[in-house]
Amino acid sequence: MIPSDPWGVRTPYAPGQPWPARVDRHTVEEPERWVQTASLLHSNGDGIDIGVRGNRIVGVRGRESDRVNRGRLDPKDVHGWQANASPDRLTRPLVRRDGKLVETGWDDAMSRIVRRSSELKPLEIGFYTSGQLFLEDYYTLAVIGKAGLGTPHMDGNTRLCTATSAAALKASFGTDGQPGSYTDVDHCDTIALWGHNVAETQAVLWMRMLDRRRGSSPPAMLAVDPRETPVAREADVHLPIRPGTNLALMNGLLRILLRRGWVDRSYITAHTQGIDDLERVVDAYPVARVAEICDLPPAGIERAAELLGGAKRLLSTVLQGFYQSHQATASAVAVNNLHLLRGMIGRPGAGVLQMNGQPTAENTRETGADGDLPGFRNWDNPSHVRDLAALWNVDMATIPHWAPPTHAMQIWRYAEQGSIRMLWISGTNPAVSLPDLARVRRILSRPDLFVVVQDIFPTATTEFADVVLPAATWGEKTGTFTNADRTVHLSEKAVEPPGEARADLDIFLDYAARMDFRDNAGAPLVTWHDAESAYAAWQRCSAGRPCDYTGITYDKLRGGSGLQWGGERLYTDGVFNTRSGYCETYGQELSTGAERPASEHSGDGRAFLLATDYRPAPEVPGAEYPMRLVTGRTVWQFHTRTKTGRVPELDRHAPSVWVELHESDAGALRIADGDVVRIESPRGAIEAPARLCGIRPGTVFVPFHYAEQAANELTRTTWDPVSKQPMFKLAAVRVRKAGS
Template identity: 30%
Template sequence: MNRPVFLSSEDVETTCPYCGVGCGMTVSPKIPSTKSDSFEVKVKGSSAHRANYGKLCVKGSSAGETVDFSGRMLHPQINGNIVDWETALNDVAKTFQKTISEYGPDSVAFYVSGQFLTEDYYVANKLIKGFIGTANIDTNSRLCMASAVVGYKRAFGSDTVPCCYEDLEHADLITLVGSNTAWAHPIIYQRIAAAKKKNPKLKIVVVDPRKTATCDIADLHLAIKPGMDAALFNGLLAYLYQQNALDLDYIQKHTEGFESALQKADELQGNVSDLATQCDLNETDLRQWLDWATYTPKMVTMYSQGINQSSSGVDKSNAIINCHLATGRIGKEGMGPFSVTGQPNAMGGREVGGLANQLAAHMDFNDPQNIDRVARFWQAENMAQQNGLKAVDLFQAVGEGKIKAIWIMNTNPVVSMPDADNVKRALEKCDYVVVQDCMQDTDTTRVANVLLPATTWGETDGAVTNSDRTISIQRQFMQGPENARPDWWILSEVAKRMGWEHAFNYDTAVDIFREHAQLSGFENNGSRDFDISAFANISEQEYANLKPTQWPVNAAAPNGTQRMFSDGRFYTPSKKAQFIAITPYSPLSQPTKNKPYVLNTGRVRDQWHTMTRTAKTAKLMAHKNEPYITLHPDDASLHQLSEGDLVRVSNELGQLIGRVEISRAQRRGDIFVPIHWTSQYASHGRVDSLVRAHVDPLSGQPESKHTTVKIKRYSAQWQGFILSRTEIDPELFDDDYWVKITGKHFYRYEIASERALKNAQAWAKTVLSSLENTEWIEYDDASCQQYRAALIKNDQLQKVFFMAADHKMPSRDWLGQLFSTSELSSAERRSLLAGKASGAKDPGRTICSCFGIGINTIIDAIEAQNLVSVEAIGQALKAGTNCGSCVPELTEILAVELNSGVSEKTG
């Protein structure tokens, strides 16, 4: 059984598999009436879930389109050979036992994922820390929120997010720092946008070097110099003091260390003019934000990767928290420092101790009583006694041969780790690499000795915790591939074979969740923040029906806890929050003559992590379908680059090739590149191969937002594209530039080469490889360096190839539509090599993915119908009326058209 089988036709309430917003979903499976019928999964937002109240972004609303088994790992494999589960599990268990016996427990490691369910995370942490006896387990969450964790712990004595999403509706000032919320957390953005409409007093400020889509709703954009966030919030702390805006009573009763923090801030940041110079900000704009932040009690500061992914991310976090403590703006409605996470269960991983420097249930190795407590609860005789290796150090240890065996689960470090090529080399040298994943072909599975097929979203039950501490359940609604197994099951079976059956004898996910809840309350008595002991005896039916609930959930708060620290008591020894004196530091990589540009990385609107799920659906590939490099116009002019040209970005670590995007939203000297592309989807698209392994010394989080590089035009001798009903082996493109894009009923390849193509026809026939009974039609104009060819079989288009001297070729949209037709019409045949239907207009690049609406269609409607609002565009075209993710871009397009009155259409 290797096609989806649904458990029932009934609707299922579940949770989104993407970002840390944690949106609720209602899934409606359609059970096929016959084996030949296609399956269908409809997804809509759950109106009852407090994270989203019925809203979903384009990724979430498209999740039902990704549940087919294409590309799935279908069998356990050892050294490329298919084996049964018994053989695979025994191999893993025996090899880990042998390695530990010869080299000690620190010679092995786990690397896990914020996409793990809590139960999976719990079992992995228990196995390696409690029974193998090492804390060498880290997670890709190290890459997104480790600095926020340490910042909270330094200030509060615990990793506690004090806010809830409802605070966004109650705030009068929301400052978004280092977060393109509109693209990275779209539902949070939509909640803020809705709150602003209801509350005219609400001010929104975006602190970000780039003018992103989030600025659409901003009253003020502070285009801060990269890396200067700690200086900015130190400056705010000093300004609050100068304006007599401190809550001295709160400071005296509930905090410690204020004097030293203020002294450092006052000493370093000086006056507003000096601060503006340090941060490279307009002084008037800076003063406006300082005044708003001083005189607006209901203030939420929301921060994400722009703060965390820094060599001083912890200090930046604490600089923000300092300002909230100094004004008592914490634990109250509409107030607080709010870190938002990037992954669906990064918070759940923090709860179970998924990081190398954590124990379970928000305990740490720094207290021997914690180690003893967890060991007694687990009845673990081989309990780890100290922190393990954080992610960057862990893979360095792999490369040095100190770690002999590593088990990687549900993540793709060969793409996502900094200095990614070095990570790949380390794994290639490692004695034993186990990769547990749902997908067969990833950059990381390619370097594995053993592959273990795991179930994924929709195929298993388990808990996740979102950014505001809300625990929700991802519920199973379909059977996974026949040989795929839940992650917790795989881990437990290996543990049993290593001799610990008594500790890992779980039958279902609820058995694990129950134990997790029991540990959270074990010898707690209010001493630890994470406490879900109300679920300590949860039944299977209660677990199945569990509604979204914010922790702590215990005898004192049986229905959960909306906000933390409302009573002014914290989890430090003194029960007082701690101010941290902050000395701002510049990023470790600074521009030089040879590497003059600062590379910033981030997400795009419609893709997720390394694209293993989102790239399966044409809808999500339509918006941004190639790796791109955003440059300021002055930098583009300096290198004589135009929109759509190819450019090579490089440093001593690696290189990336992508399309030029020119935007005044970018600072001069800075470039932006998305994180998502892998070796499965692009020849030179892995941006983390350029990112240096510089980390925050406290959190170990890499500085992914600030790497120095040089840029150079990619001197393409020719460019082209292929649309094909079947996949093409990228090795046929040699080492030239290529990008693979999923279309509807076809695959698209954008290609280019720095080598001249002497015989386009011969190249095309080699790559496209004619099939039997195939009609080959072509157009060749060597003088203009143009060649076009198409393969047709039984009047159905199979493949098409267009090449030219540059990228200015017909739109791919009309040609792509022909793959959905069962038979080409005579008119379509005549227009085939023209690349468009006679008289048809090019819709332009896709803006609204939900309805496939292009920019030129939108501009034409604005002009023809005199549209003056985003709502009017929605009524005319439907654009922006479903998930709302494209609303910021619609707003920008509308503003340009209304201001200029001149269309600037793009192909």
């Protein structure tokens, strides 16, 4: 249970009306000035003003004019800024001497990194970044990796939370980029949340949904989640699905819509291709079969189909319950199929949001810091690679495009095998966030792996570093970032960073200068020197691509609301980014991830309807490990608590790990509420107090935020074949009372 209401008072409104403003504010002293920014502790993108007194942040307030939040703040927005002043900030570089990390100067630290980089071949260097840096940081890093070093080994922890979003959008629509908009909440008559606990992951978006639900003509709501989350309790229909069976449910729902004529045949004919194959696949999923696979009541499946089929304006949101589960991309694509079959794309209230888990995940994908080519370009299209080579004035052969970019899980495998010998980790804590943590610790401990960690605090990961670089954070540097509905915000520098900490952009620029990366003319490869000039370079790179930033300037972003690239909604004319010369991918086989060659691509501006059969998950409960573990989040913490764990107001609500059990499971195991239980998987074990709740029987939930008794001691190194996103929600476990 959530100990208090983090969503504040309701401001009900009717369909078609603008969302009323509600300005949230929290200060500890009266600010002397206010500085513009947006949230960096969740992916909603709330517009915020930072209150400053002297060189101290003393509070925040929501930006009333901002299109995303209309003045509201998430609990982490309200309190998270206090972590900036935590006394254990990293303020000087650290290097490993005689087995211990000791303070040093920037010249020594950077010289060590440059020396090691120069000793290695490009294919021996990897970068693992975050979804919490700024666009300007990512683009600079992408240029360094792709045009400076020429390494394909670049990805981020966005692979853990948002890779399936990108993969599903590319598969259905030709390129990345959310079709929908947060303002679709204002117009819809039905909201479907597919594995998306929006109440705790994007609290302000949930406020918007609740306000519509409390107004006249409220939208109906469907929730698909094995847990009884706040969203499930609010929904008109809750399907507590068996983990790992999302695709079977989606196939069954699509079958009902097609059989009952709840589809837009004229839209399907004019704007999609693949309907015959889709109908053939889903025809094998009658309600009775789906109910058995998903362990759901047939009446609940029927009622969900009625909500979806009767909607005039359907909004779908998708997140980790689909992305981190079995057949992730195929399941997320099936949500796209639903909207295409119903013609629910590109108009107010009718849209799909394949959500992001981190605040700047969209920027990693746009700029190529996730390994893709910048500007949603196709690594397998020679003309796209040639355009980049001309833009950067480098040889085309320098840019890695001979194979798909190296995804994060493969980067870690290469480090394990010894072919990657230097790994630069920026703004993330993989020693807590990656699956199968015992394996991750073994990799980071390899004596032949040179580990650079760039962060703001000591973490479980910095303990393994050869060099630690102290970074500036939100409020201490300038840059832009883009949320899940393509809204770009400017975050201005409000205060100086502590000690010798540097902005991430300045660190990357220093590295580029010391490495002396040059273009074909002998000029410096990286020509920008600050955030605004880096942004201008990105504008040139994005010109003419779907994520075109050329019309969004720093000046336009100052003083008002964030701005969306691509307009409020994409595909309003029913023309999609699937043409062979424009698309970001030629497609992948949904069940295997096999890349399709250009010769087999049939893109012509119509969206793709893609379907595949459900298959059982790779690890299922059995006699030895009879229960299913799912991991997730709480509204009070963010990722591995690097910041939120240092804020008393947030930490007291969720200071340590717990495990959720159904009362029937607890009774059979003689476990009472609050008892410490031991959870074991084939990979490890943790102990945590039990919370008895409405989770589905046979399922165990553990939040993943905590380094002590970390949920990822239990999870397995398995990933979706298309998006390469790890399956955090598929571990088989056993549970008993600790000490018994």
